[in-house]
Amino acid sequence: MKISFFFLLGCLVLLTYKGYSQDATVTSPDKHLKLCVWVTDGKPTYSVTYKNKPMLERSPLGLTTNEGDFTSGMKLLGKTEEVVNKNYIQDRIKKAQIQYAANKLFCNFENAQQKKIAIVFQISNNDIAFRYELSTWGQRLAAVVQQEATGFKFPAVTTTFLSTMMDPTAGWSRTTPSYETPYVADAPTRKANPAKEGYIFPGLFKIGNNGWVLVSETGVSSLYCASQLSEISGDDLLHSIPKP
Numbered sequence: 001m002k003i004s005f006f007f008l009l010g011c012l013v014l015l016t017y018k019g020y021s022q023d024a025t026v027t028s029p030d031k032h033l034k035l036c037v038w039v040t041d042g043k044p045t046y047s048v049t050y051k052n053k054p055m056l057e058r059s060p061l062g063l064t065t066n067e068g069d070f071t072s073g074m075k076l077l078g079k080t081e082e083v084v085n086k087n088y089i090q091d092r093i094k095k096a097q098i099q100y101a102a103n104k105l106f107c108n109f110e111n112a113q114q115k116k117i118a119i120v121f122q123i124s125n126n127d128i129a130f131r132y133e134l135s136t137w138g139q140r141l142a143a144v145v146q147q148e149a150t151g152f153k154f155p156a157v158t159t160t161f162l163s164t165m166m167d168p169t170a171g172w173s174r175t176t177p178s179y180e181t182p183y184v185a186d187a188p189t190r191k192a193n194p195a196k197e198g199y200i201f202p203g204l205f206k207i208g209n210n211g212w213v214l215v216s217e218t219g220v221s222s223l224y225c226a227s228q229l230s231e232i233s234g235d236d237l238l239h240s241i242p243k244p
Contacts, residue, residue: 024079026105028125035123037061037107039076044109044119048128053210054155059237061119062149063132067140071149073112080106084122100124129218145224150240152215152229157208158236159186164195165228165243189236198241199229 023038034049038058048056062071082104090098102124110116118133134143162184166177186206202216217227217240230239 024076024105024107026081026103026121026123028123029101029103030125033123033125033128035105035121035128037076037079037105037119037121039074039109042073042075042112043071044074044076046121050211053207055207055211055213057153057155059153060149060151060239063117063134063145064147064149065134066144066146067134067137068111068113068115070109070111070115070117075110077108077110077116079108082106131219148227148240148242152238152240153236154189154205154213155207155210156189156236157210158189159206160189161185161204161206162187162195162199162229165197165200167197189232195231198231199238201228203229203238 023036025034025036027034032051034052036047036049038045038047044061045058046056046061047054047058060071062074064071084100084102084104086098086100088098088100089096102122105121105123107119107121108116109118115137116135118135119130120133121128121130123129164181164183166181168177170176202214205213205215207213215229220226225242227240228243230241232238
């Protein structure tokens with residue numbers, strides 16, 4: 001089983017988990033893949049399981065923009081769900097007639113300044129995609145994203161297949177980054193290729209005997225920059241960061 005996270009830039013319950021917490025969940029059509037969203041002490045996080053096995057532990061969500069901080073002091077206002085069913089023809093792959101089914105979860109948040117942001121999750125039997133949707137605040141129709149909190153914390157058994165990002169304007173005739181770099185196969189997370197510049201998409205992760213996760217981005221328009229993965233932090237957390 002391989003699960004992919006792609007980036008596009010149940011009922012609501014209340015419970016106590018290390019402080020005040022809110023959560024929402026959505027599952028794939030076959031019920032095997034499950035995504036949970038939490039706001040605990042004002043910080044939004046998410047996690048993923050497949051057949052009740054952890055594929056992604058609680059990982060941070062949110063953005064910091066010139067219009068406000070959407071990483072802390074957050075409140076989950078509510079959520080809505082939709083069912084997605086699409087049929088289309090793709091004549092350049094092995095299967096021409098495609099039937100796509102997914103469940104969509106809209107989570108609406110508010111920060112400490114009462115500015116709103118939404119995170120939209122779409123989950124099929126094999127993939128999870130999500131994107132941030134920013135509101136218009138008064139006459140402000142644009143915002144500058146200063147930093148993403150979006151992160152990925154995999155279980156301790158995870159091994160990696162990651163290519164490092166080349167140092168910019170280095171190498172032959174200062175042409176880098178111009179090619180992908182080699183990767184270390186099946187490396188423990190903390191022993192992956194050292195990468196002060198981070199790692200390129202896609203990133204492949206083996207979650208012990210539980211399955212595989214592919215992390216990449218898609219649907220990026222001219223409204224947002226291309227991204228990559230950060231270096232691995234001391235707590236085995238990777239972040240989505242803008243490419244240099």
